[in-house]
Amino acid sequence: MTDSALTAAQAGLASCQTCGLLSWARRSAQTSYCPRCGTALVFRRSHSIQNTWALIIAATICYVPANILPVLTTNTLTSSEPDTIMDGVVLLYRTGSWALALIVLVASVMIPLGKLIALGYLLITVQRGSIGSDRERTRLYRMVEFIGRWSMLDVFVDAFVVALVQLGPLMSVQPGPGVPFFAAVVVLTMLAAQTFDPRLLWDSSLQLPSRHG
Numbered sequence: 602m603t604d605s606a607l608t609a610a611q612a613g614l615a616s617c618q619t620c621g622l623l624s625w626a627r628r629s630a631q632t633s634y635c636p637r638c639g640t641a642l643v644f645r646r647s648h649s650i651q652n653t654w655a656l657i658i659a660a661t662i663c664y665v666p667a668n669i670l671p672v673l674t675t676n677t678l679t680s681s682e683p684d685t686i687m688d689g690v691v692l693l694y695r696t697g698s699w700a701l702a703l704i705v706l707v708a709s710v711m712i713p714l715g716k717l718i719a720l721g722y723l724l725i726t727v728q729r730g731s732i733g734s735d736r737e738r739t740r741l742y743r744m745v746e747f748i749g750r751w752s753m754l755d756v757f758v759d760a761f762v763v764a765l766v767q768l769g770p771l772m773s774v775q776p777g778p779g780v781p782f783f784a785a786v787v788v789l790t791m792l793a794a795q796t797f798d799p800r801l802l803w804d805s806s807l808q809l810p811s812r813h814g
């Protein structure tokens with residue numbers, strides 16, 4: 602980036618947070634609005650770093666009981682057996698369904714943990730003002746945002762199994778206390794990805810004034 606290069610923010614352009622339209626925005630106290638959807642235009646999301654950290658910390662707290670507490674409880678005439686996510690993965694692997702076991706392991710354990718680590722890494726690099734690897738960090742953020750929609754796969758599987766395995770007095774399956782925590786992890790990480798402002802990744806290299814809020 603040369604000294605003569607003009608950025609969108611320096612030119613007075615801001616991308617709408619709702620529809621993505623690039624529009625002219627005032628830097629004065631008077632608020633500008635998107636001409637397409639009417640959303641208020643901002644150069645940086647207010648309190649982006651603080652809000653994202655709060656959501657990540659909350660998701661990390663919920664991640665522990667989501668993996669420790671049972672997500673399914675199988676009730677039979679003689680017993681009641683709770684199963685955690687890892688218990689389900691091990692059972693699927695032992696019964697020969699290694700492909701399904703891998704899907705559950707990736708979607709339920711690795712993806713949520715990877716999103717927490719990735720967002721934490723992005724926040725730390727922004728706060729430290731790291732220069733370089735901006736493209737790689739932007740790709741990482743886009744990947745986190747993209748895979749977020751698939752993080753509810755395990756919850757959908759649990760709901761499907763609960764609805765399918767209902768054999769009256771012989772056998773029944775009920776969702777366990779770990780399901781709300783796992784759903785909370787998914788929702789919180791999705792919100793964290795939305796509140797994080799990826800434009801902060803380029804502030805250091807472009808030598809723009811940081812607007813962390």
